[in-house]
Amino acid sequence: MKPAAAERPPPPRRAWQWDLARQSERPEWLEAQLPRYADWGYNELYLHLEDAVVYPSLPGVARRGAYSHRRLARLVEAAGRYGISVVPIVNLLGHTQYLIQSPAWRDLNELRAPDGSPLPRGQLCPLHPRTLELAEKLLHDTAPFCTAGVVHVGLDESYALGRHPLSRAEIAEVGLAAHFARYAGRLRDLAHGLGLRLGLWADMLALLPEAVAMLPPDVVAYDWYYYPFRRKPRVEAYNFAEYDLAPSLRARGITYWGCPMNGAFRHEPLPIFRERLANISAWWRRCGQTGAAGMLITSWEPQRLAVELAMTVDAAAAGLWLDGEFDPARLLEAGCLRMFGANGRAAARRLERADELPFSGTVRWRINDRWDTALTDEPLEPWRREARVFRDLSPKTGLPPPVASSLRFRAYLAERDLFVRTAGRGMWRLRRAQARGDKGEFNSIVSRLTRAAAAFAGALGRGRAAARAMWLRTRDRRAIGPNEKTVAEDAARLAAWRAWLRRCSFRAARVRSASPLGGAWQFVFTVKNPAPALQKVAVEQQDSSGRWRELWGLFLIEFRVRGARPRARLTYRLSAPVEWHGPSAKPPRLRVVVRGLGRVALSDALLTDGVVRLAANSEEADSVAIGHEAPRSGFPDFDWERNRGAWEPNLTGP
Numbered sequence: 001m002k003p004a005a006a007e008r009p010p011p012p013r014r015a016w017q018w019d020l021a022r023q024s025e026r027p028e029w030l031e032a033q034l035p036r037y038a039d040w041g042y043n044e045l046y047l048h049l050e051d052a053v054v055y056p057s058l059p060g061v062a063r064r065g066a067y068s069h070r071r072l073a074r075l076v077e078a079a080g081r082y083g084i085s086v087v088p089i090v091n092l093l094g095h096t097q098y099l100i101q102s103p104a105w106r107d108l109n110e111l112r113a114p115d116g117s118p119l120p121r122g123q124l125c126p127l128h129p130r131t132l133e134l135a136e137k138l139l140h141d142t143a144p145f146c147t148a149g150v151v152h153v154g155l156d157e158s159y160a161l162g163r164h165p166l167s168r169a170e171i172a173e174v175g176l177a178a179h180f181a182r183y184a185g186r187l188r189d190l191a192h193g194l195g196l197r198l199g200l201w202a203d204m205l206a207l208l209p210e211a212v213a214m215l216p217p218d219v220v221a222y223d224w225y226y227y228p229f230r231r232k233p234r235v236e237a238y239n240f241a242e243y244d245l246a247p248s249l250r251a252r253g254i255t256y257w258g259c260p261m262n263g264a265f266r267h268e269p270l271p272i273f274r275e276r277l278a279n280i281s282a283w284w285r286r287c288g289q290t291g292a293a294g295m296l297i298t299s300w301e302p303q304r305l306a307v308e309l310a311m312t313v314d315a316a317a318a319g320l321w322l323d324g325e326f327d328p329a330r331l332l333e334a335g336c337l338r339m340f341g342a343n344g345r346a347a348a349r350r351l352e353r354a355d356e357l358p359f360s361g362t363v364r365w366r367i368n369d370r371w372d373t374a375l376t377d378e379p380l381e382p383w384r385r386e387a388r389v390f391r392d393l394s395p396k397t398g399l400p401p402p403v404a405s406s407l408r409f410r411a412y413l414a415e416r417d418l419f420v421r422t423a424g425r426g427m428w429r430l431r432r433a434q435a436r437g438d439k440g441e442f443n444s445i446v447s448r449l450t451r452a453a454a455a456f457a458g459a460l461g462r463g464r465a466a467a468r469a470m471w472l473r474t475r476d477r478r479a480i481g482p483n484e485k486t487v488a489e490d491a492a493r494l495a496a497w498r499a500w501l502r503r504c505s506f507r508a509a510r511v512r513s514a515s516p517l518g519g520a521w522q523f524v525f526t527v528k529n530p531a532p533a534l535q536k537v538a539v540e541q542q543d544s545s546g547r548w549r550e551l552w553g554l555f556l557i558e559f560r561v562r563g564a565r566p567r568a569r570l571t572y573r574l575s576a577p578v579e580w581h582g583p584s585a586k587p588p589r590l591r592v593v594v595r596g597l598g599r600v601a602l603s604d605a606l607l608t609d610g611v612v613r614l615a616a617n618s619e620e621a622d623s624v625a626i627g628h629e630a631p632r633s634g635f636p637d638f639d640w641e642r643n644r645g646a647w648e649p650n651l652t653g654p
Helices: 027-039 069-081 131-145 165-174 176-193 203-207 209-214 246-252 273-290 307-317 328-355 362-369 381-393 401-436 439-472 482-506 508-512
Strands: 013-019 044-048 085-089 150-152 197-201 220-224 255-259 294-297 521-529 534-542 548-555 570-578 590-608 613-616 624-628
Touching (some): 027 307, 044 069, 044 294, 069 085, 069 131, 085 131, 131 150, 131 176, 150 220, 176 197, 176 209, 197 203, 203 220, 209 246, 246 255, 255 273, 273 294, 294 307, 307 401, 328 401, 362 401, 362 548, 381 401, 401 482, 401 508, 439 482, 482 508, 521 534, 548 570, 548 590
Parallel strands (some): 013 044, 013 294, 044 085, 085 150, 150 197, 220 255, 255 294
Antiparallel strands (some): 521 570, 534 548, 590 613, 590 624
């Protein structure tokens, strides 16, 4: 028998989040969006703050250009006029660098040097004698913004939990779960004293499920997972094993929310729209199935986006409750029409096409920091195709401005990726011509590379203009956004590359030296990641004293649905520049190490300068697995410095 209408749980509240901690949108722009969100059926707004606002009781915490306390209060009041209540998010465990960077509060850091002094980076120690003093001041200053009756204190991704001597002592007595729950209880008491409920992210509860039964029953738990799922969300650290907190939270009387995400990860200039909408749809279903109090569509690190595109995902998600639609493509089209009107349909088609070639994942993003780790022996045709696609997707007219500028910047990234890889391979060809003594071919290659560099200089201008246009639509004109900074760093690398080419044209032997596009020697190898978790891979070289030093490393995180499953087919060809004097010297000792959680398989190691090739011997032709299986339960050892496996290939000549 179906329950009577009066017995049915109320529909979930519909909330969205603005991440103001990474950059500050202009407050008048934020206020102008409130009636649109109200029209789309949203009734709660979460403000992720950190140092984005001045806290009267905490001088020195707010960053330069932060909102005044009064200005943020006006935004909260404006939300109330449209029936939208507000929940501020003020991190009080993990993600508290904004607090401990202040000299007045640095000693609260959980992480200590060998002499007992606080390290420059870390998170709050729950048991430091002044932690509750700090929390009380922060919550007092935040309370006027809590028009929904809740203050959210984060507590997520607190992976350094238990490192402080005070923490270790309590954990030895009561256990890690109780240590965490006790701190949450103390914060709950502070919030209760202000007439507020305490909210916290639920990821630490997935890692410490015993803590649920020790939490105060009137807290609010926000369960988050940012990839599509069929039945239950998953835990990345457990090799994406399913988990379900809803029954234990319900049994404890703790209010449950589901939390998808609307935007991009880290360096992405565009959300992967279909994946974001599939994630939101999965959570909307789950919220209905579990009787969740609400669904919060979070937004994180939007500083590399035209923020209207994250807002477009919010507009698209509204189709779930306005239209009963679940198909990501139809949701996106409807969302673009809500956001952009008549041009919305054309925008949706272009954005769907861009989804097919996302600029996503740590392996892809390495080029933003260094060009000399992109040089491999892989085919160039996929990069040529991507550049062609984004040239076609970024027309000068006919698209809404935030879509057009975002696609133009994405086209710049595609052009840059092709240029860097093509020019790096050209450097190898240049060395081969020099080794043969073919002056004609050498000079011809130098000329081609010089012309290509001059052509890319024009692309830099287009990339800078697109990045600036994305930033200026909603943000402070006096500030420089991270996309513009990336283009500026690319310009500096291009100038260094052109200078290197000029030096080589005057003295051909200089072609053997390292350049911005590759080392004098390059170590190239293949990594397979069939069971994603939180693996980090690094290349180390042994120095003359016998010590191993890291040349370069990165996490193997896809930030895509293809990497968010227990079994995957993820293969990468990675590369690192190496110092070596060449075959006249003893071959360098190089090794690949894995850190963090999970195993990887390594193969096809190669050390080359473009002329000479030293490869792993035939006994190492097959892949070598290193590392440890990701845990299936318990609090993982989040140590990114300790090697959990190493492979030192025996490199020999042809």
